[in-house]
Each structure stands twice: as C-alpha cells, then as structure tokens.
Amino acid sequence: MINPSDPPEEQIRKQAKIIDALIRRMNHQHELGNSAYATFQSAVSMQAKMMEQSRDLERTTSELANVRIERERTRKNLTSALAAMEGGFALFNRCRLEVSNELFQMLLPDISARIQPGLEIDEYIEAMLSSEDLVGTDGRLFGALAQVRRSAVGAAVNAVVAELIGDRFFQVNLQRTSEDNIVILLTDISRIVRQNRSEKENLIDRQATYLQAVFQNxxxxxxxxxxxxxxxxxxxxxxxxxxxxxxxxxxxxxxxxxxxxxxxxxxxxxxxxxxxxxxxxxxxxxxxxxxxxxxxxxxxxxxxxxxxxxxxxxxxxxxVSAEIRTAEMLENRVAERTAELTEANARLREQYEEKARVEEKLRVAKEAAEAAVSSKTRFLAAASHDLLQPINAAKLLISTIKEATQGATVHPMVERLQSSFTSTEQLLHALLDISRLDSADSSALQPANVCLGTLMQGVYEDQLRVAEKRGVRLDVVTAMVFVRSDPVYLLRSIQNLVVNAIQYTPSGGRVLVGCRRKGDDVVLEVWDTGIGITLKDQSKIFEEFTRAGNVPIGSGVGLGLSIVERTCRHMGHTVSVKSKPNVGSVFSIRMQRVAVQPEAIEERVPINANESSTMDLIVLVVEDDPAVLFAMIKKLEQWGASVLGASSTEEALGHVRDMGIPPDIMLADYQLGKTDTGINAINAVRTLTGMHVPAVMITADRGDHLLKMGAEHRIPVLTKPVRLRKLRPLIEWLTRDPMEPLTRSGTDQSRQ
Known part of the structure; x- marks a missing residue:
C-alpha cells in the first residue's frame, strides 16, 4: 500500500491514514464483539503493528535527512568545481538552464542578468547573438544547436568560434551528454588566435621578402x-x-x-x-x-x-638572342646536313644494292653449307654401321691375340695396339655423337623418364676397373630420383665427366659422383681432386677440340665436354664447372625432377666374371660381316665355348636342325642384309626349338627403337664395338638358369 519510491512526506501521510482506519476498525469491533478476549487480542495486534509502523517512519525520516545532506554536499562540490573551471560551463536539462558557473554568466555583461536557472537554450542563443559585446561568429549557433539536438548521446562536439570586443576569442562547444542534457562550454582561445595571426603575418612578411628576392633575380x-x-x-x-x-x-x-x-x-x-x-x-x-x-x-x-x-x-x-642565333646556325647546318645526307643516301643506296647482291650470294652459300651439313649428317648416320663393324672386328681380334700372347714378347705391343684402337673407338663415338646432336631435327634425342641412380651405378661399374688401374678411388652415392632426359646421351654425358675426372686425377686421388635435390630440380655432381682448371680455360673447355692449358699432351682430343654441353643444351639442362688449379674440379648438371613411381628394382648383370673359367656353352653367332663373325668366333672359342657361325637366319636354322638341340645362347647382329634381321633369326630359332633360347643382339644402330624392340622380345641389346668386359658376364648371367619353354611367360632381365 505504501510505495517505497514515494517521497517521505507522502509515505508518512499514507501511514497516518492507515493507522486511523485501523483504530476505527478496532473501536467498531469493540462495540460489536461479545468476547472480552477477542477485544484484548485485537488491541495487542494493533499495538504491535503501530509500533512497527512507527519504527519504519523513524527510519524513513532518518534516510530522508541523510539524502538532503548528501544532496546539499553534492551541490556545493559542483558549485566549487564549476567555479574552478577555466572556461564557461552551463548544463541545460530539457533545454532549460540547470546550472552554470560565473564565467559563463559574466562572459557577455550586457546579458548576464538574463542568465538564470530555467532559461531556455534558444533564448540564451538569441540573447548571445544580440549582445553588443559579441563581434561575430565563424558559423551559425542555431545550426550547431540543431545538429546537437539531432546527434546521438556522446557524439562529436560541435564547435563555433565567437569573437568578442577587446580582441578576445572564445570557442563555443555544444555536446549532448544524455537524452535530456546539453552542455555548453566556453573556452578562451584568444592567445592561440593572436599567436596564429602573428605567425601568419610573419610568414607573409617572409614570403614577401622571398618573392621580392626571387623577383629581382x-x-x-x-x-x-x-x-x-x-x-x-x-x-x-x-x-x-x-x-x-x-x-x-x-x-x-x-x-x-x-x-x-x-x-x-x-x-x-x-x-x-x-x-x-x-x-x-x-x-x-x-x-x-x-x-x-x-x-x-x-x-x-x-x-x-x-x-x-x-x-x-x-x-x-x-x-632570346642566343636561341635565335642558334636557330639560324641550326638552319644553316640543317641545310648543309641535308646536302650531305642526300649524297650519303645515294651512297647508301649503292651500298644497299651491293649488300643485296652479297646477301644473295650468302644465301646461296648458306643453302649449300646446310646441304653439306645435312649430307654429312646423313652420311655419318648411314655409315655408322659400316664404320663400327671393322672396329668391332678389330677389337675382338686384338682381345683374342692379347689373351693368346700372355707372357710373349709381343704382348706389350698388343696392349698398345688395343689402347690405340680404344682411342680410335672413343673418337669415332664422339664424332658420331656430335654429328647426331648437331642435326637440324635433333632426332638423336629421345626424352624419357630416367632414373639417375641406375645411370650412376652403370657408370660406376664401367669405370671402376679403369679407376683402380690408375690408382684413383672412385665412389658413387646413388639416389632413386627421376629426371626427364635422353637416357643414352645422359649416360654418355655422365660417363664423359667421370672419365675426364679419372683421367686428370693423379694416383692416390679421389673421384666422387653424387646428386642432391634443390627445390624442384636435382643437381648431379662429379667431384675430383685432380689437376684443376684455370678460370681462363673454364670458359672454353666445352668447345670441341679444346683442352685446358695444363692438360698433358696425348690425353684426349677435347670432344667429351662438347658432347655434354650439346646434350644439356638440347634437353634444357644446365651444365657448369667450378675448379681450382692443383686442388680439383666439380662439374654439375642441373635437371628438373619428375614425379615417377619407381618400379621394382630389376636384377642387375654382374660386372665381374671369372675369366679364367671355361665357358662350356654352345653359342650360335649370326653375323653377316665375315670379319666380325670370324673375330667373334675366335674370341668365344678362346673363352672355351663351342661356336656355330651363321650369316643369315636360314643358315642359323640349318645349324640348329643339324644339331637337333637348341644352342645355349645366341649372339646376333641386327642388320643381316636386305630384309633379314637378328630379331627374325632369334625368333625363328626359338620357334624351331620350342624353347626360349637366351639371346643378345649386338648392333651398330643406337636408336631407341631397337631398345624397345629388344625389350618386347626379351633380348638384351649391346652396341658395337661390343665391350667384352660386359659381354662375358652377360652371357654367363643369361645362361645361369635352365632354358624356359616358349609357352611360359617371364620378364627379361636385360641391360644395355
């Protein structure tokens, strides 16, 4: 019944009214009641309620007094704070003046009497604008007031500068602090304005002096x-x-x-x-x-x-005297130059006509040169078989003679003869490689996904015996990483780098071959502790027939690195060299890696064979060149084999029919004359015998199509001149297991 939020006076009035109603009710019940006890009980209850209401009234009265004291203290503190402010301050509650300090009231003396609590804010603005003490403002006060009324609570302050008499300036700031309150602050900015004005005048004076100086100069x-x-x-x-x-x-x-x-x-x-x-x-x-x-x-x-x-x-x-004289001089010079150019143009026309005649002759000469190069390339490609055949026969015969003359007085001469033929073979291979790489269509290169680890291991096996003979330690750190390159020429390039490193490293030195990944690339490196290369020679060693100045005479003709450079250039690889004389060299080939899942590692052909053992085999050799056939038969017989020689497929089949059993292995040349090939001979013998006769195809053709054809027919392919150190282990490896029937499938473990 009593609202705690009501003023204390209102609460006391309501309590008195309640007490009167309770007394009247008690009197009424006393008159009507018949029980004295009920009357006494009501009186006691009424007395307790009256005491409780009296205590509440006393507590409320005390709290009201405390509130009045605190309110008076707060008002005094606010008045003191406002009086201590440097600027004028006024608080308008619901657009009426609530409180202000003395500076706000006395800023404009002629309207100070009108500034009293309850003054409308619009009336204050009108009075301010009508004051004789106000010179003017830099904006509209009513506009600023309207903007403050529309703005949100706590929004940015709206400021207006007011100029007063006596060269005084005040900044009027209006801000909305709550839904009902608007605060006006008056800040004295006279010192700042005077300082800015003084600085501006000084700046103008300095600019005038500066402009005068510029004007005079x-x-x-x-x-x-x-x-x-x-x-x-x-x-x-x-x-x-x-x-x-x-x-x-x-x-x-x-x-x-x-x-x-x-x-x-x-x-x-x-x-x-x-x-x-x-x-x-x-x-x-x-x-x-x-x-x-x-x-x-x-x-x-x-x-x-x-x-x-x-x-x-x-x-x-x-x-503009100089410009005019210059222009006149230029006109004269232009006239003179025009005459000179006219004469020069006539001479140039004559030279152009002569140049056209020379270019026509050069074009004809170029076509003739290109035709000659093309003819040379076709000749070398076509004659490679004929060139390699006698070399192959000679190598076989020399090897046979070398083994037959062990301990004889002519044995050293045979070794020198073998070394000379080896140099001739290497030179011939290098010339053929350069010819193929210089061909216009670069058909010699067949890019494929190549495993660097396999190539490095093959080079290691081929050159290990050479390194041991020279007293050089050869180490290879392989890695199963794949690159996109031509397998034959990349192998040839690595081999050339390793051969050079072994050749130019003195006894007791070391050669290391390895590769490392660099981002998406892989870098193959060949390190040696050899004689090194000077900085001057490093820029030209990749040219054909060029050797470093410190290379001993007779150590090569300088074609190996040229083949490496051509191969890398055609395949998009980068070859580089770093070297220091008497310290060593490192040759690098940088190639792009390819993501290839490595296949199951195939069984490798052993590089070492027991050459002292007797080769107890029946070998069928199919070769159309009589000299090569004779040399191969003699070499195989020296190894202890029983050899049957044939020059064609028909002759080979005749030998098999006469024996009545298949040979233990076949060695066949690919080109057997006209349309006959070694593939035909091997397949014919296998078909006749019904057995998968082991076979090796030996050819001077280095095309990839023969490698693919050999893989299809499970026939390893060796190139001429054949490497005997590789041929004998391959024969022993192919004949180690019993011969399979043709109907049984299997995978060929071939290796070039």
Missing part, C-alpha cells in the same frame, strides 16, 4: 603597370634588357614615355606595338599581347603582356 625582365599604364613594380633585369635610364624607370613612370624611349633604340617586329592605345585595347579584349623587338645593343627580346586581376597588366621580357 629572375633571368627575364618583369614590370607591372596599373590600369592607367603607370609602373607599379619592376626588377633590374627589365631595365638592363631595354637599356632604360634610372630616371625613366621608376614607380609611377608612364608606359607612354617608356615606349617612346624604346622606339628610339629598338625595332618592333609588330608595328602596332608602337601604339600604346592599340596595345591597351588588345589587352582588354584578349587578355594578352605578344611582340618581338630587336634592340640596338644586339639583343633580340620576346615581349609578353598579360592582364592582372586588378585591371593592370604585367610585361615580361625574355632575351
């Missing part, structure tokens, strides 16, 4: 006139260019007098420039006037006149 002459044609300002350059006396050119001098003096000493190209009236009329209509005059002192002056905003005009004089 301009390369052109400048003079300004007012609208009546009288001098206002000029620089000394203007006086010097026109040769005017000091008494004539002064502030206030008339344009007519100046023009009259100039007319007697100079010639205007534009005759109208003599007429000052025409000059002024032109300026008024067009805003500018331009003329040129030649002074008696030899100067040629360009005169420009422009109208100024105040109705006057400025005259600008520029000395």
């Amino acid at each position: 301009m390369t052109s002459g400048v003079c300004t006139f007012d609208s009546d044609g009288r001098v206002k300002m000029y620089n000394q350059r203007f006086r010097q260019l026109l040769g005017l006396p000091y008494t004539l050119l002064q502030t206030g001098s008339e344009l007519e007098l100046i023009v009259r003096h100039v007319r007697s000493h100079a010639v205007f190209e534009d005759e109208d420039a003599f007429d000052v009236g025409f000059w002024m009329e032109r300026l008024q209509k067009q805003g500018r006037f331009r003329s040129r005059l030649r002074h008696a002192n030899g100067r040629i002056l360009d005169m420009h006149s422009h109208v100024l905003p105040d109705g006057g005009f400025v005259v600008d004089l520029g000395d």
Whole structure:
C-alpha cells in the first residue's frame, strides 16, 4: 500500500491514514464483539503493528535527512568545481538552464542578468547573438544547436568560434551528454588566435621578402603597370634588357614615355606595338599581347603582356638572342646536313644494292653449307654401321691375340695396339655423337623418364676397373630420383665427366659422383681432386677440340665436354664447372625432377666374371660381316665355348636342325642384309626349338627403337664395338638358369 519510491512526506501521510482506519476498525469491533478476549487480542495486534509502523517512519525520516545532506554536499562540490573551471560551463536539462558557473554568466555583461536557472537554450542563443559585446561568429549557433539536438548521446562536439570586443576569442562547444542534457562550454582561445595571426603575418612578411628576392633575380625582365599604364613594380633585369635610364624607370613612370624611349633604340617586329592605345585595347579584349623587338645593343627580346586581376597588366621580357642565333646556325647546318645526307643516301643506296647482291650470294652459300651439313649428317648416320663393324672386328681380334700372347714378347705391343684402337673407338663415338646432336631435327634425342641412380651405378661399374688401374678411388652415392632426359646421351654425358675426372686425377686421388635435390630440380655432381682448371680455360673447355692449358699432351682430343654441353643444351639442362688449379674440379648438371613411381628394382648383370673359367656353352653367332663373325668366333672359342657361325637366319636354322638341340645362347647382329634381321633369326630359332633360347643382339644402330624392340622380345641389346668386359658376364648371367619353354611367360632381365 505504501510505495517505497514515494517521497517521505507522502509515505508518512499514507501511514497516518492507515493507522486511523485501523483504530476505527478496532473501536467498531469493540462495540460489536461479545468476547472480552477477542477485544484484548485485537488491541495487542494493533499495538504491535503501530509500533512497527512507527519504527519504519523513524527510519524513513532518518534516510530522508541523510539524502538532503548528501544532496546539499553534492551541490556545493559542483558549485566549487564549476567555479574552478577555466572556461564557461552551463548544463541545460530539457533545454532549460540547470546550472552554470560565473564565467559563463559574466562572459557577455550586457546579458548576464538574463542568465538564470530555467532559461531556455534558444533564448540564451538569441540573447548571445544580440549582445553588443559579441563581434561575430565563424558559423551559425542555431545550426550547431540543431545538429546537437539531432546527434546521438556522446557524439562529436560541435564547435563555433565567437569573437568578442577587446580582441578576445572564445570557442563555443555544444555536446549532448544524455537524452535530456546539453552542455555548453566556453573556452578562451584568444592567445592561440593572436599567436596564429602573428605567425601568419610573419610568414607573409617572409614570403614577401622571398618573392621580392626571387623577383629581382629572375633571368627575364618583369614590370607591372596599373590600369592607367603607370609602373607599379619592376626588377633590374627589365631595365638592363631595354637599356632604360634610372630616371625613366621608376614607380609611377608612364608606359607612354617608356615606349617612346624604346622606339628610339629598338625595332618592333609588330608595328602596332608602337601604339600604346592599340596595345591597351588588345589587352582588354584578349587578355594578352605578344611582340618581338630587336634592340640596338644586339639583343633580340620576346615581349609578353598579360592582364592582372586588378585591371593592370604585367610585361615580361625574355632575351632570346642566343636561341635565335642558334636557330639560324641550326638552319644553316640543317641545310648543309641535308646536302650531305642526300649524297650519303645515294651512297647508301649503292651500298644497299651491293649488300643485296652479297646477301644473295650468302644465301646461296648458306643453302649449300646446310646441304653439306645435312649430307654429312646423313652420311655419318648411314655409315655408322659400316664404320663400327671393322672396329668391332678389330677389337675382338686384338682381345683374342692379347689373351693368346700372355707372357710373349709381343704382348706389350698388343696392349698398345688395343689402347690405340680404344682411342680410335672413343673418337669415332664422339664424332658420331656430335654429328647426331648437331642435326637440324635433333632426332638423336629421345626424352624419357630416367632414373639417375641406375645411370650412376652403370657408370660406376664401367669405370671402376679403369679407376683402380690408375690408382684413383672412385665412389658413387646413388639416389632413386627421376629426371626427364635422353637416357643414352645422359649416360654418355655422365660417363664423359667421370672419365675426364679419372683421367686428370693423379694416383692416390679421389673421384666422387653424387646428386642432391634443390627445390624442384636435382643437381648431379662429379667431384675430383685432380689437376684443376684455370678460370681462363673454364670458359672454353666445352668447345670441341679444346683442352685446358695444363692438360698433358696425348690425353684426349677435347670432344667429351662438347658432347655434354650439346646434350644439356638440347634437353634444357644446365651444365657448369667450378675448379681450382692443383686442388680439383666439380662439374654439375642441373635437371628438373619428375614425379615417377619407381618400379621394382630389376636384377642387375654382374660386372665381374671369372675369366679364367671355361665357358662350356654352345653359342650360335649370326653375323653377316665375315670379319666380325670370324673375330667373334675366335674370341668365344678362346673363352672355351663351342661356336656355330651363321650369316643369315636360314643358315642359323640349318645349324640348329643339324644339331637337333637348341644352342645355349645366341649372339646376333641386327642388320643381316636386305630384309633379314637378328630379331627374325632369334625368333625363328626359338620357334624351331620350342624353347626360349637366351639371346643378345649386338648392333651398330643406337636408336631407341631397337631398345624397345629388344625389350618386347626379351633380348638384351649391346652396341658395337661390343665391350667384352660386359659381354662375358652377360652371357654367363643369361645362361645361369635352365632354358624356359616358349609357352611360359617371364620378364627379361636385360641391360644395355
């Protein structure tokens, strides 16, 4: 029944009313009740309630007194804080003045009497604007007030600068602090305004001095006139260019007098420039006037006149004497140069015609050279078989003679003969490789996904015995990483780098072959502790028939690195060298890696075989060259084999029919004359015997199509001249297991 939020007076009034109602009820019950006990009980209950209400009334009265004291203390603190503020302050609650400090009330003395609590904020703004002490504002106060009323609570302050008499300036800040309250702050900014004004005046004075200095030091002459044609300002350059006396050119001098003096000493190209009236009329209509005059002192002056905003005009004089003389000189030179160019053009036309004739001869010569190169390439490609056949036969015979003359006096000569044939073979291979790589269509290169680890291991096995013979330690760190390259020529390139490293490393040295990954690339490196290469020789060692200056005589013809460079250039690889004389060298080939899943590692052909053991095998050799056939038979017989020689497929089948059993292994040349091939001979023998006869195809053709064909028929392919150190282990490896029937499938473990 009593609302705690009501004022204390209202609560006391309601409590008294409740007490009166309870007393009346008690009296009424006393009159009507018949029980004395009930009456006594009601009186006791009523007394307890009255005591409780009395205590509540006392507590409420005490709290009301405390609130009044705290409110008075807060008002005094606020009054003290407002009085201590440096600026004026006023709080308007619901657009009526609630509280303000003394500075706010006394800022404008003529309206201070009107500034009382309850004053409407609009009335205050009107009174402020009507004050005689206010000089003006830089904005509209009512506009700022309207913006504050529309703004959200706590929004940015709206400021207006007010100027008062006595050179005083105040900043009026209006801000909405709550839904009902608007605060006005008056800040004295007189010192800041005066300081800015002083700095601005000083800056203007400095700029004027600076501009005057610039004006006086301009390369052109400048003079300004007012609208009546009288001098206002000029620089000394203007006086010097026109040769005017000091008494004539002064502030206030008339344009007519100046023009009259100039007319007697100079010639205007534009005759109208003599007429000052025409000059002024032109300026008024067009805003500018331009003329040129030649002074008696030899100067040629360009005169420009422009109208100024105040109705006057400025005259600008520029000395163009040097430019005119330069232009005249250039015109003369252009005329002379034109004559020279005309003559030179006639000579060039004659030279062009002669050049055209020479180019035609060069074109014919180029076509002839290209035809010769193409013919050379076709010749070497076609003759490679015929060139390698006698080399192959000679190698076989020399090897046979070498083993047969062990301990004889001619054995050293046979070894030298074998070394000479090896050098001849290497030179022939190098020449054929360069010929193929220099062919226009680069058909010799067949890119494929190549495992570097396999190639490195193959090179290691081929060169290990050579390194041991020279007393050089050869180490290879392989890695199963794949690159996109030509397998044959990449193998040849690695082999050439390793051979060079072994050849130019003294006994006791070391050669290391390895590769490392660098991002998406892989770098194959060949390190050696050899004689090294000077910086001068490093730039030319990749050229054909070029060797370093410190290479001993007779150590090669300089084609190996040329083959490496050509292969890498065609395949997009990067070859480089770093070397230091007497320390060693490192050759690198950088290639792009490819993501290839490595296949199951195939069983490798052993490189070492027991050459002292007897080869108890029946070997069928199919070769159409009688010299090669004879040499191969002798070599195999020296190894202890029983050899049957044939020059064609039919002859080979005849030997098999006569024996009645299949041979243990077949060695067949690919080209057997006309349409007959070694593939046909091997397949015919296998078909006749019904057995998968082991076979090796030996050919001078180095094309990839033979490797693919050999893989299809499970036939390893060796190139001529055949490497005997590789042939014998391959024969022993192929014949180690029993022969399989043709119907049984299997995978061929071939290796080039």
